[in-house]
Amino acid sequence: MLRPGAERVARLGGLHEFARWPHTILTDSGGFQVMSLAQIRKLTETGVTFRSHIDGSRHEMTPERSVEIQGLLGSDIQMQLDECIRLPAERKEIDRAMQLSLRWAARSRAKFEAMGGPGKGQGLYGIVQGGDDAELRATSARELAAMPFEGFSIGGLAVGEPQAVMLQMLDIVCPLLPQDRPRYLMGVGTPDDIVESVARGVDQFDCVMPTRAGRHGQVFTRFGRINLRNARHAEDPRPLDEASDCPAARDYSRAYLHHLVRAEEALGAMLLTWVNVAYYQSLMQGIRDAIEAGRYADFVAETKAGWARGDIAAV
Amino acid sequence: MLRPGAERVARLGGLHEFARWPHTILTDSGGFQVMSLAQIRKLTETGVTFRSHIDGSRHEMTPERSVEIQGLLGSDIQMQLDECIRLPAERKEIDRAMQLSLRWAARSRAKFEAMGGPGKGQGLYGIVQGGDDAELRATSARELAAMPFEGFSIGGLAVGEPQAVMLQMLDIVCPLLPQDRPRYLMGVGTPDDIVESVARGVDQFDCVMPTRAGRHGQVFTRFGRINLRNARHAEDPRPLDEASDCPAARDYSRAYLHHLVRAEEALGAMLLTWVNVAYYQSLMQGIRDAIEAGRYADFVAETKAGWARGDIAAV
Numbered sequence: 001m002l003r004p005g006a007e008r009v010a011r012l013g014g015l016h017e018f019a020r021w022p023h024t025i026l027t028d029s030g031g032f033q034v035m036s037l038a039q040i041r042k043l044t045e046t047g048v049t050f051r052s053h054i055d056g057s058r059h060e061m062t063p064e065r066s067v068e069i070q071g072l073l074g075s076d077i078q079m080q081l082d083e084c085i086r087l088p089a090e091r092k093e094i095d096r097a098m099q100l101s102l103r104w105a106a107r108s109r110a111k112f113e114a115m116g117g118p119g120k121g122q123g124l125y126g127i128v129q130g131g132d133d134a135e136l137r138a139t140s141a142r143e144l145a146a147m148p149f150e151g152f153s154i155g156g157l158a159v160g161e162p163q164a165v166m167l168q169m170l171d172i173v174c175p176l177l178p179q180d181r182p183r184y185l186m187g188v189g190t191p192d193d194i195v196e197s198v199a200r201g202v203d204q205f206d207c208v209m210p211t212r213a214g215r216h217g218q219v220f221t222r223f224g225r226i227n228l229r230n231a232r233h234a235e236d237p238r239p240l241d242e243a244s245d246c247p248a249a250r251d252y253s254r255a256y257l258h259h260l261v262r263a264e265e266a267l268g269a270m271l272l273t274w275v276n277v278a279y280y281q282s283l284m285q286g287i288r289d290a291i292e293a294g295r296y297a298d299f300v301a302e303t304k305a306g307w308a309r310g311d312i313a314a315v
Numbered sequence: 316m317l318r319p320g321a322e323r324v325a326r327l328g329g330l331h332e333f334a335r336w337p338h339t340i341l342t343d344s345g346g347f348q349v350m351s352l353a354q355i356r357k358l359t360e361t362g363v364t365f366r367s368h369i370d371g372s373r374h375e376m377t378p379e380r381s382v383e384i385q386g387l388l389g390s391d392i393q394m395q396l397d398e399c400i401r402l403p404a405e406r407k408e409i410d411r412a413m414q415l416s417l418r419w420a421a422r423s424r425a426k427f428e429a430m431g432g433p434g435k436g437q438g439l440y441g442i443v444q445g446g447d448d449a450e451l452r453a454t455s456a457r458e459l460a461a462m463p464f465e466g467f468s469i470g471g472l473a474v475g476e477p478q479a480v481m482l483q484m485l486d487i488v489c490p491l492l493p494q495d496r497p498r499y500l501m502g503v504g505t506p507d508d509i510v511e512s513v514a515r516g517v518d519q520f521d522c523v524m525p526t527r528a529g530r531h532g533q534v535f536t537r538f539g540r541i542n543l544r545n546a547r548h549a550e551d552p553r554p555l556d557e558a559s560d561c562p563a564a565r566d567y568s569r570a571y572l573h574h575l576v577r578a579e580e581a582l583g584a585m586l587l588t589w590v591n592v593a594y595y596q597s598l599m600q601g602i603r604d605a606i607e608a609g610r611y612a613d614f615v616a617e618t619k620a621g622w623a624r625g626d627i628a629a630v
Binding site: 234237252253263 | 585
């Protein structure tokens with residue numbers, strides 16, 4: 001929206017053409033920024049007004065404009081504008097934000113339909129809010145489920161609450177959402193968050209975790225989390241995982257990766273990001289295979305046993 | 316030497332194994348740091364003492380230790396320790412540093428022979444010094460050429476003097492070096508520096524130019540230098556060079572590359588570095604082909620005509 005601008009991206013053929021990415025693209029609506037940029041925005045029934053972090057200019061975001069922008073970008077999976085709030089919060093405040101998000105859901109859907117509705121493989125998702133309040137979550141899920149969205153997002157979680165609270169909310173929300181539409185848990189999470197959420201009926205995730213952790217020297221493996229900054233790796237000739245399909249995990253020594261991280265070489269961030277994205281992809285593939293084979297509980301037990309084994313030191 | 320340490324790299328199998336790089340590796344001796352770290356080092360006949368930029372600890376570098384370190388690293392092409400000085404400089408100072416470098420050349424060679432001499436495809440280069448003084452350059456080249464080095468470096472150029480002075484020094488030095496040994500111009504340079512130096516008999520180069528320029532939004536192409544930060548690229552859908560073999564130059568729009576550079580996305584640095592390394596490689600391939608075909612002068616004229624054409628704006 002701000003850089004390089006939705007109209008500019010549209011003139012350049014949309015995001016797929018612009019970034020040369022032929023696969024699925026999901027765009028968020030700006031709802032997360034309503035929370036994260038709380039210091040520089042003003043919220044009304046109409047929408048949210050905020051100052052650009054680039055040049056300080058004033059911009060208005062409404063449910064309609066958000067749908068319009070996502071249409072200009074040409075993303076496949078689009079989000080309604082919602083109000084995401086940080087936890088813990090007062091029940092009254094959670095309720096207010098959830099009710100506003102429902103009204104914005106209806107306005108978003110109307111705009112989406114007015115613009116032509118779902119394309120081939122494209123669609124707009126409604127977003128469940130309600131904080132950590134079981135009743136408010138249920139209300140939000142029921143009301144949204146009655147609207148004709150192509151999928152349903154679960155927002156406002158992983159924003160400061162314990163994992164147990166997040167899973168409890170999923171236990172309430174997932175059974176209330178349509179069986180035949182994808183359920184997407186926004187901004188989650190660790191591998192453990194993912195396997196637990198899938199067990200409760202979540203289909204889809206997005207998270208900076210694998211890339212951000214990689215940039216900071218942390219990797220996720222079959223044997224749990226490893227911090228490559230740790231001095232114990234300095235002379236360890238073993239790869240992170242000799243059985244991995246990912247060259248960065250299989251072919252480079254921990255000693256070399258440790259050196260790259262300590263020396264702040266860009267190659268360190270690149271290789272460790274590769275390790276993490278490959279691990280997350282293999283985890284999701286394992287999840288799909290296990291569900292299809294009807295052995296998801298066994299898969300979770302085996303996967304957790306691997307993480308619990310931990311990273312064994314070189315002999 | 317300092318991070319992660321030569322002995323540590325040796326224990327991990329040497330640089331080729333450590334970095335998983337099966338191709339040729341060239342290491343410098345520390346001579347450039349004698350100049351660039353002038354504020355934190357002390358020079359004597361024996362060698363140079365300096366403080367670590369990492370932890371402030373004191374280290375001594377001698378011609379012998381430099382050869383030893385490069386042996387531990389296991390590089391293929393190794394450099395003698397020399398004293399590289401910044402230009403302009405007094406003739407007396409240039410002479411002193413050049414004479415010291417010659418004595419260090421002899422000590423480096425003796426140590427290299429004592430350690431077993433050249434391996435299969437490995438060798439030690441002597442380094443010609445002498446600043447911008449024709450007579451001192453000639454003395455340095457003649458004295459070094461009498462020593463049994465596997466190749467000859469030309470150091471102390473591209474350190475602040477005009478290109479014409481550098482080329483004048485090459486005109487003096489190259490004819491004095493053995494015909495059957497590679498000549499390596501250290502720390503050079505732009506594509507134009509390279510074609511002009513090859514015309515004078517240089518075989519080999521090293522430079523941060525393609526990677527550093529890429530990180531800063533600058534690319535080298537058949538049609539000269541392009542600064543992707545420039546606002547004129549913001550809506551230009553054309554690739555940098557539709558005829559390039561490099562996907563980064565051929566498949567992405569200038570508009571997208573411009574956006575990545577402006578937004579300081581790591582992908583911008585990665586793609587533009589790729590563009591530059593690919594261009595330098597294609598330039599060197601073109602140089603080798605033209606020499607073999609006996610048409611180097613024509614190649615230079617054609618190549619310069621392309622650069623002079625410049626980057627033509629989109630219509």
